Amino acid sequence: MINTIIFDLGAVLIDWNPHYLYRNLFEDEKQMLSFLTNIATSDWNEEQDAGRSLAEGTELLVKRFPEHEANIRAFYGRWQEMLGGAFENTVAILKQLKESGKYKIYALTNWSAETFPIALERYEFLSWFDGIVVSGTEKMRKPNPEFYELLLTRYNVKAQEALFIDDNLRNVLAAEKVGIQSIHYKSSGQLKFELEQRNIL
Known part of the structure; x- marks a missing residue:
């Protein structure tokens, strides 16, 4: 589940x-x-x-x-x-997941610790996450397995109960190796379809 x-x-x-x-x-x-x-x-x-x-x-x-x-x-x-701007159709999916109340929502991002505060100021939806793990802050990044495990440990998440979404196939395969089900993101429409197929949306 x-x-x-x-x-x-x-x-x-x-x-x-x-x-x-x-x-x-x-x-x-x-x-x-x-x-x-x-x-x-x-x-x-x-x-x-x-x-x-x-x-x-x-x-x-x-x-x-x-x-x-x-x-x-x-x-x-x-x-x-x-x-650029936000991908609003994907943000709408994030909002739907958040408002359902069924899921904890986290972000795992390869991002410089020095530039990430700019994103926090610009994109209001980043405040919706229950936690964000930033590679530059942790000094490790995807696809390093320890980076995924850091999020799991920090937020007491079981790998088999998590779903990971990333546009980079390298990162998706790395997540699957540590036991996290994953979706290789290609478009908001494809993501919506796959989440529906898994009865998550």
Whole structure:
């Protein structure tokens, strides 16, 4: 019996995308994609999500790619410009689950501890969660199994009674390895259908 729902935040409930910023900084789309694929990479950003300071991460990258210094510094200097709105249809699902009173609702997110307060101020629905575990604060991140287990332990959740929702298949598979049923999020419609199929909605 599922009594706990665990949400990822970015790309599930919150529209965060570096393209929003860098389309204003690059005239050429291919150059922008090359920069984000080869320089300010997802792997580099995830080190900040795992607890490395934004300043340290920035300086390391500037040292490696001094010719791209301005664009590297913009990543966190203008980070708020990467934030879009909420995915309202998914927020509506979250609201329905919360208001049902049947489930504890948590978030497990890979997010820098330094930028997460900006999201807390911007997205009111983050206050609906019974708890949020932020990778940058804990200095560990998905798909590390200890990160999932931290949430389970902290909030006294049994893995077999939880359902995890994430857009990243890597993170979904990691959750399943620690015994948490999971949904690989692709759209709000698909999520709604899968929750209905499980008699959760």
